[in-house]
Amino acid sequence: MSSFRKFVLALAATFFAPWLCLIVVPHAKMKAQEISIWEDKELGTKSSYPAGTPNIFRQGQSVYAREGCASCHTQMIRPTYLGFESWRPDFGKEGTRAKPVRIRETRPGDFLGERFAYLGVQRVGPDLSNVGYRHDEAWHHAHLYSPRSKREFSVMPSFRHLYVKRKVRGQRSNDALVMGGDLDPGEGFEIVPTEDARVLVGYLMTLKKDQPLPPWLLEEEEEEKTGDAGEKAKEG
Amino acid sequence: MTDDKKADEDILRRAAIDRSARLPVLFFFTSATVWLVVSVILGFIQSVKFYAPGFLDAPWLFFLNYGRSNPAFMGALVYGWAIQAGIGVAIWLMARLCRAEVKNPLTLLVAGHFWNIGVLIGVVGIFAGYGTSMEWMAFPKAVWPILLSAYSLVVIWLITMFLRREAGDVYISVWYVLGACFWFPWIYITANVFIHVLPGAAVAKAATNAWFLSSMIFLVLVPLGLASAYYFIPKILGRPVYSSQLALIGFWGLAILGGWTGIQKLMGGPLPVWMPAVSGVAVILMLVPILAIAINHHMTLKGNHSLVETSPTMRFTAVGTLAFTFFCILSALCAFFSLGKFTQISQTTTAFQLLAVYGFFSLTMFGAIYFIVPRLVGCEWVSGSRIQQHFWFSTYGIAALVGLHFIGGIWQSSAYAQFDAPLENAVSAGRPYAIGVSVAWASIVISNLIFLYHLGLMVLRLGRRDENPALLGHQHHAA
Numbered sequence: 129m130s131s132f133r134k135f136v137l138a139l140a141a142t143f144f145a146p147w148l149c150l151i152v153v154p155h156a157k158m159k160a161q162e163i164s165i166w167e168d169k170e171l172g173t174k175s176s177y178p179a180g181t182p183n184i185f186r187q188g189q190s191v192y193a194r195e196g197c198a199s200c201h202t203q204m205i206r207p208t209y210l211g212f213e214s215w216r217p218d219f220g221k222e223g224t225r226a227k228p229v230r231i232r233e234t235r236p237g238d239f240l241g242e243r244f245a246y247l248g249v250q251r252v253g254p255d256l257s258n259v260g261y262r263h264d265e266a267w268h269h270a271h272l273y274s275p276r277s278k279r280e281f282s283v284m285p286s287f288r289h290l291y292v293k294r295k296v297r298g299q300r301s302n303d304a305l306v307m308g309g310d311l312d313p314g315e316g317f318e319i320v321p322t323e324d325a326r327v328l329v330g331y332l333m334t335l336k337k338d339q340p341l342p343p344w345l346l347e348e349e350e351e352e353k354t355g356d357a358g359e360k361a362k363e364g
Numbered sequence: 365m366t367d368d369k370k371a372d373e374d375i376l377r378r379a380a381i382d383r384s385a386r387l388p389v390l391f392f393f394t395s396a397t398v399w400l401v402v403s404v405i406l407g408f409i410q411s412v413k414f415y416a417p418g419f420l421d422a423p424w425l426f427f428l429n430y431g432r433s434n435p436a437f438m439g440a441l442v443y444g445w446a447i448q449a450g451i452g453v454a455i456w457l458m459a460r461l462c463r464a465e466v467k468n469p470l471t472l473l474v475a476g477h478f479w480n481i482g483v484l485i486g487v488v489g490i491f492a493g494y495g496t497s498m499e500w501m502a503f504p505k506a507v508w509p510i511l512l513s514a515y516s517l518v519v520i521w522l523i524t525m526f527l528r529r530e531a532g533d534v535y536i537s538v539w540y541v542l543g544a545c546f547w548f549p550w551i552y553i554t555a556n557v558f559i560h561v562l563p564g565a566a567v568a569k570a571a572t573n574a575w576f577l578s579s580m581i582f583l584v585l586v587p588l589g590l591a592s593a594y595y596f597i598p599k600i601l602g603r604p605v606y607s608s609q610l611a612l613i614g615f616w617g618l619a620i621l622g623g624w625t626g627i628q629k630l631m632g633g634p635l636p637v638w639m640p641a642v643s644g645v646a647v648i649l650m651l652v653p654i655l656a657i658a659i660n661h662h663m664t665l666k667g668n669h670s671l672v673e674t675s676p677t678m679r680f681t682a683v684g685t686l687a688f689t690f691f692c693i694l695s696a697l698c699a700f701f702s703l704g705k706f707t708q709i710s711q712t713t714t715a716f717q718l719l720a721v722y723g724f725f726s727l728t729m730f731g732a733i734y735f736i737v738p739r740l741v742g743c744e745w746v747s748g749s750r751i752q753q754h755f756w757f758s759t760y761g762i763a764a765l766v767g768l769h770f771i772g773g774i775w776q777s778s779a780y781a782q783f784d785a786p787l788e789n790a791v792s793a794g795r796p797y798a799i800g801v802s803v804a805w806a807s808i809v810i811s812n813l814i815f816l817y818h819l820g821l822m823v824l825r826l827g828r829r830d831e832n833p834a835l836l837g838h839q840h841h842a843a
Contacts, residue, residue: 132527135542135814136546138619139547140546141621142616142620142623143583143622145623147554147621147623150575150624150626150627150639150642150643151554151558151641154568154635154636155558155564155565155572156570158565158567159563159564159565159568162667170685175673186687192497193496193497194432194495194496195429195493196495196502197497199431200431204634204707204709206633207632210705210708211777211781216781216783216784216787218787233632234633234634236565236635237635239565239567239634243566243569244496244569245569246570246632247570247630248709249499250563250711250712250713250714251710251776251777252414252776252794254787254790269637273629274535279788280793281382281788281791283412283417284797285416285417285421285429285430285431286417286421288423289423289427307749310618324464332805334722360685362705
């Protein structure tokens with residue numbers, strides 16, 4: 129009996145250390161993350177980091193989760209020593225609004241207020257960290273309804289079940305999908321997004337993980353990058 | 365003369381213990397195998413959908429989209445098949461090694477039913493759109509308490525069994541079973557409470573998820589699989605394990621390092637850098653206990669490799685443990701930045717998970733089932749060639765699948781790394797490999813349909829009433 133007790137105690141002791149260090153401490157520390165507010169002299173505006181996320185985010189993220197988008201899409205831009213993956217030349221050719229303000233790797237603060245950080249499993253489709261910059265809402269709806277209508281080579285499944293085809297009553301809906309060819313619903317019919325599709329696209333539109341970092345964080349980063357060489361250059 | 369009498373008594377006693385374990389163990393094996401077949405069929409479907417989303421794409425089949433069928437297949441494979449088969453083997457091993465008859469099989473049956481209901485709700489829930497998209501935790505949030513209570517019942521039963529054992533040395537397999545009893549609830553509660561219940565930082569939750577996946581492999585599946593390997597390899601050879609010292613090193617090395625692994629999956633991610641670094645180091649250090657275990661098995665087997673040819677249990681177990689060593693070496697290699705940056709977020713993920721769950725764990729379980737079931741039902745497996753087919757289709761399938769996913773993942777990642785090339789290149793880079801993987805899946809589906817059929821015959825007592833066990837290879841039914 130006593131040897132059994134010793135055995136269990138030893139198991140507990142060996143497992144307690146990683147449990148404490150990898151689970152409990154990070155959860156406790158990251159929860160207490162501070163939000164810093166500062167004035168950006170160049171832009172003359174007040175900024176905060178982390179900036180947090182709008183409400184549409186949470187509703188849309190649950191659709192993102194249940195449809196399993198995270199099985200193929202990442203939301204993780206790694207530092208350059210692991211790859212250059214923040215932007216590609218053909219990102220956002222159609223309906224691009226603006227290029228991201230600054231492209232940088234994702235940081236813990238970018239996920240403030242999310243229920244779960246869908247960093248991703250594998251990258252079958254492109255990274256979605258900054259997808260909010262790439263397309264407009266109409267593009268997203270058409271792409272979700274029929275991915276191959278926008279990208280011939282796409283292997284994304286169609287999310288038709290998030291849309292309804294209905295008879296036009298009175299005026300055509302403003303949100304009705306504009307699609308030609310085989311996908312045209314026909315005279316007198318229209319395809320409109322359901323609430324789920326609306327919040328999902330709303331969520332995609334808010335995905336802009338490039339909030340400006342506060343000056344002191346930037347400085348820290350600069351120091352890390354340049355290290356001693358940078359300091360010497362400054363002195364010189 | 366007295367020795368003979370003692371041996372006879374031993375055999376009778378073992379037979380009595382086996383009989384007492386029949387109902388619960390067969391229940392777990394049969395339902396696990398049904399889940400296995402469900403999951404490999406889903407696995408085949410999701411593997412085709414991976415490159416051809418138009419496959420089975422009728423409007424009412426929207427729930428088969430890759431985003432839902434992939435987590436559903438993984439959930440069915442891990443919780444429906446793997447853990448359930450593991451529980452079945454653990455119960456039988458515990459009864460045998462503690463030399464105690466199974467009391468209260470009802471507890472186990474209740475637990476088994478709850479477990480199956482939990483998995484069913486989970487898999488259907490994912491298809492119905494309640495999944496969470498977290499790896500190995502994709503079941504709807506309501507499911508985890510059901511699975512936890514079912515497993516806890518089994519744990520209580522196993523520990524009671526252990527405390528009622530006949531005095532004597534505790535065998536290595538029992539350490540491992542007790543380890544899995546202890547680790548699963550802790551890991552499972554931690555992950556679910558920190559992710560689903562407590563509010564907290566999203567990134568810390570993602571790290572917990574990565575840790576959960578790896579801990580489930582190293583501290584639940586690996587102990588259960590090794591418990592089986594440590595029992596059956598010496599049992600079939602009829603000689604003791606080569607070195608108990610090495611076994612000790614293997615066990616405690618696993619216990620010390622297992623909980624540190626997993627977060628290397630998120631290296632370069634938005635986490636404090638030390639977290640993936642520590643996990644990476646743990647995975648590399650893990651090679652030490654793994655080497656101890658591998659050497660121990662190899663030395664036990666030394667000179668008797670012909671048994672791997674003829675005994676189904678031996679063959680499955682030996683290939684399974686080999687796959688395990690292979691899994692650990694690959695994991696260690698991919699913990700380095702130079703290779704890891706290509707394998708971290710690509711198809712390779714699937715290769716790793718399936719190498720552990722199918723290549724190692726499932727093959728070991730098949731081996732155990734081929735040994736245990738004839739002793740429970742009192743008849744022999746109908747045909748050695750069915751077992752042979754099961755083995756070859758499974759082994760070729762999983763080897764091809766892991767190889768293709770592994771290389772395909774690296775290929776795909778390097779295409780993504782060319783940031784100035786069009787996106788099309790990156791998307792289509794993994795395609796040929798994915799097509800090959802579907803073929804491998806087809807082979808795995810065939811192999812497990814054969815297995816289900818064969819096991820079904822046994823459960824229905826339609827096996828051979830024969831004294832000679834079904835063997836593999838060119839055995840002659842000599843005089």
